[in-house]
Amino acid sequence: MGKDLKTILAPLGGHLEDVDREIERALKTGVPIIDASSLHLFLSGGKRIRASLVILTSGLTSALPEGIIRLAAATEIVHAASLIHDDIIDQSMFRRGNVTVPHKWGNKVSVLAGDFMYSVALNLAISDGNPAIFPLMVNGTKDMVMGELCQLEYADIDSASRKNYLTIIELKTARFMGSCAKLGATKSGLGAEETEQLYRFGLNLGFAFQIIDDTLDIMQNADHIGKDAGNDFKDGKITLPFLYLIEKEGSGALQMLKQYIDNPDTDLWQKIVKRLDASGAIDYSVRFAGEYIGGARGILEQFPDSPYRTILFELSDFLQSRTY
Numbered sequence: 001m002g003k004d005l006k007t008i009l010a011p012l013g014g015h016l017e018d019v020d021r022e023i024e025r026a027l028k029t030g031v032p033i034i035d036a037s038s039l040h041l042f043l044s045g046g047k048r049i050r051a052s053l054v055i056l057t058s059g060l061t062s063a064l065p066e067g068i069i070r071l072a073a074a075t076e077i078v079h080a081a082s083l084i085h086d087d088i089i090d091q092s093m094f095r096r097g098n099v100t101v102p103h104k105w106g107n108k109v110s111v112l113a114g115d116f117m118y119s120v121a122l123n124l125a126i127s128d129g130n131p132a133i134f135p136l137m138v139n140g141t142k143d144m145v146m147g148e149l150c151q152l153e154y155a156d157i158d159s160a161s162r163k164n165y166l167t168i169i170e171l172k173t174a175r176f177m178g179s180c181a182k183l184g185a186t187k188s189g190l191g192a193e194e195t196e197q198l199y200r201f202g203l204n205l206g207f208a209f210q211i212i213d214d215t216l217d218i219m220q221n222a223d224h225i226g227k228d229a230g231n232d233f234k235d236g237k238i239t240l241p242f243l244y245l246i247e248k249e250g251s252g253a254l255q256m257l258k259q260y261i262d263n264p265d266t267d268l269w270q271k272i273v274k275r276l277d278a279s280g281a282i283d284y285s286v287r288f289a290g291e292y293i294g295g296a297r298g299i300l301e302q303f304p305d306s307p308y309r310t311i312l313f314e315l316s317d318f319l320q321s322r323t324y
Helices: 010-027 032-043 049-058 068-090 101-105 107-127 133-153 162-187 192-219 240-249 251-262 266-279 281-300 307-321
Strands: none
Touching: 010 032, 010 049, 010 068, 010 107, 010 307, 032 068, 032 101, 032 107, 049 068, 049 162, 049 192, 049 307, 068 101, 068 107, 068 133, 068 162, 101 107, 107 133, 133 162, 162 192, 162 240, 192 240, 192 266, 192 281, 192 307, 240 251, 240 266, 240 281, 251 266, 266 281, 281 307
16 A cells, blocks of 8 residues: 555644644635635645645745745636536535535625635735746636636537547646646746746646546545535536547447436436446556556656655655545
8 A cells, every 4th residue: 555645744744733823814804705615625634735736846846935835826717617617517526524615605696706716826826026936826727727628619529529528637637736736846947948947847746636526426436525515527527437428339438328317216326336447447547647647757766865755756646546
């Protein structure tokens, strides 16, 4: 068994605590409904992977630069805002083991809370003063929104394809994780070639992260993953395991999946899960994610050995083998 995330990120403990304090400082306004709704997701913890990427890449070849905690906090705020808007779209009841912001405060508050959080995060990026930082944050945020729109465009199972799926997860997840890695590299003053390499490192991690996340949505229960199990497929997100099943078994599998979409049923869902497992779709998806992890590790090997490089290697392994 590999290390768990808490153990891997233990050397960053003090820095991640500083990130949490910066998030609270940035979001608190003194207006109860704003403070409660915008900080709600953070009360349940979270992996802080994006903040960790910013910190780790900024210290990969030198000491941590001043102001890096503020940028790390900004990425977590952007991510949390995107989750709030996701939960409105998906009508999700649970996130990180707790009720979602839309379920607790309603869609009106949730839309505004997410917009407020995006604004705060972008303001943090502007306040850094480095002209290269703000475009990275803006473009990463823009890509996430584009990814959500593409997901709605291709929500019909008849239009689902590998090409569309990979486009969606690149925009929705991978590019922002690439931006997080590049943010740290840019802030620490690395050259153009190195910053681009670290962008590709984060991009590969993002692809792997989302593929594994989509696979966990099928295999785990809500108590384990902290959100509604199977909810993604019910909401029209046709992910790699389902695409593999359709490619391998054809119209029979497609009709079964359509039947579930038209009339979600617990017993049918269990049959689908068993069929996915028996077909090899789950194992295939994990292996496919592993190819991206291999690409990320290959990029990382080009950098000199250091404690932070070791953590990035361990983080890469965790993202492939994680169960939550």
